[in-house]
Amino acid sequence: MTLMELNGSINMIGYGIATLGPAIGVGWIFASVINGTARNPETRGAMMSTAFIGFAVVEALAIIGIALAFVLG
Amino acid sequence: MGWTSLIPMAGDEVGYHAPGVQSFHYTDPGWTFFAQGSWLNTWINKSTLQALIAAILVIVFWLVASRKLKIVPTKGQFFSEYVYDFVRNGIARDILGPDYRRYTGYLVGLFSFLLINNWFGETFIFMYPTFSNIGYAYALAIMTWVIYIGAGIARHGFGKFMKKSLLPPGVPPYLWILIIPLEFLSNFITRPITLALRLFANLFAGHLVVLVFVVGGWFLMTYPSQSAATEMNLGYNIAGVISIVFSFAILALELFIGALQAYIFTVLTAQYVHSSLADDH
Numbered sequence: 250m251t252l253m254e255l256n257g258s259i260n261m262i263g264y265g266i267a268t269l270g271p272a273i274g275v276g277w278i279f280a281s282v283i284n285g286t287a288r289n290p291e292t293r294g295a296m297m298s299t300a301f302i303g304f305a306v307v308e309a310l311a312i313i314g315i316a317l318a319f320v321l322g
Numbered sequence: 323m324g325w326t327s328l329i330p331m332a333g334d335e336v337g338y339h340a341p342g343v344q345s346f347h348y349t350d351p352g353w354t355f356f357a358q359g360s361w362l363n364t365w366i367n368k369s370t371l372q373a374l375i376a377a378i379l380v381i382v383f384w385l386v387a388s389r390k391l392k393i394v395p396t397k398g399q400f401f402s403e404y405v406y407d408f409v410r411n412g413i414a415r416d417i418l419g420p421d422y423r424r425y426t427g428y429l430v431g432l433f434s435f436l437l438i439n440n441w442f443g444e445t446f447i448f449m450y451p452t453f454s455n456i457g458y459a460y461a462l463a464i465m466t467w468v469i470y471i472g473a474g475i476a477r478h479g480f481g482k483f484m485k486k487s488l489l490p491p492g493v494p495p496y497l498w499i500l501i502i503p504l505e506f507l508s509n510f511i512t513r514p515i516t517l518a519l520r521l522f523a524n525l526f527a528g529h530l531v532v533l534v535f536v537v538g539g540w541f542l543m544t545y546p547s548q549s550a551a552t553e554m555n556l557g558y559n560i561a562g563v564i565s566i567v568f569s570f571a572i573l574a575l576e577l578f579i580g581a582l583q584a585y586i587f588t589v590l591t592a593q594y595v596h597s598s599l600a601d602d603h
Contacts, residue, residue, distance in 0.1 A: 298593070302590075305590055305593075308516075312519040
């Protein structure tokens with residue numbers, strides 16, 4: 250007897266797990282910006298532009314993950 | 323049946339079709355404006371029309387906004403100057419430094435085009451973000467790629483630009499074989515791909531979440547009428563209403579995400595141009 254049938258690609262579950270790393274990374278980046286801004290509000294602009302570069306690099310991992318989840322699916 | 327009768331959306335082949343990739347393909351006759359089979363029908367679909375409308379809107383808006391400028395701004399001029407200043411001072415001047423004027427036009431156009439297209443996802447009549455089709459995101463990323471590489475070559479000349487972008491200073495010669503392919507991959511291939519995929523993935527996923535809540539909520543709200551089941555279930559109907567109401571919150575979140583992605587795309591474009599213009603690596 251089949252209780253429930255699920256179809257689809259298990260790659261998507263893998264992608265869901267793979268987003269954990271970039272999620273932690275992005276969280277840390279912006280947490281650091283908040284910390285830095287709280288300590289020295291004047292440097293916010295400089296920190297934000299650095300943060301966005303770091304954010305882009307870290308999020309690239311999640312993006313590569315979704316590309317692979319589609320491509321290999 | 324057993325389980326499946328407890329789960330309204332499972333095992334029901336008549337009614338519920340979960341939204342997926344196919345929800346983004348507008349091939350129904352209802353979504354095309356030209357005769358089936360004609361070349362117009364294959365080339366012009368909903369997203370093409372949206373991109374064209376957005377382009378016309380951007381051009382007309384900035385043309386109208388830049389005419390008859392007054393020293394004491396009217397309300398409309400105040401708004402357009404606010405948007406322009408946001409990109410010019412907040413993005414272009416902060417990141418590009420002294421030679422920002424050259425790229426301000428592209429950045430302003432890019433930002434407003436992205437913003438309008440992303441907000442099409444929450445605008446009635448359209449309700450579909452153009453960049454949830456990946457081709458459009460690729461096109462913008464290729465444009466940015468051409469501009470930042472062209473800017474670097476124009477500034478430094480081809481050889482020096484390649485040397486600057488492939489070889490960080492201070493790398494010992496025996497590591498060149500490792501560093502040069504990695505830097506090439508990072509600067510010329512990964513950058514445009516991640517730029518396009520970031521935009522696409524955010525809008526695609528956001529639109530899909532909205533679809534899940536709206537389509538699922540609609541199915542539950544009108545529960546027995548769209549499925550093979552016949553008995554009423556008030557709980558499902560209430561859950562459907564809650565889900566539809568919640569979809570408005572998701573749409574509001576999508577408004578924010580759309581603006582954020584437009585901003586990030588513009589910031590990264592400016593950042594890439596800056597990194598090819600910079601003298602030291």
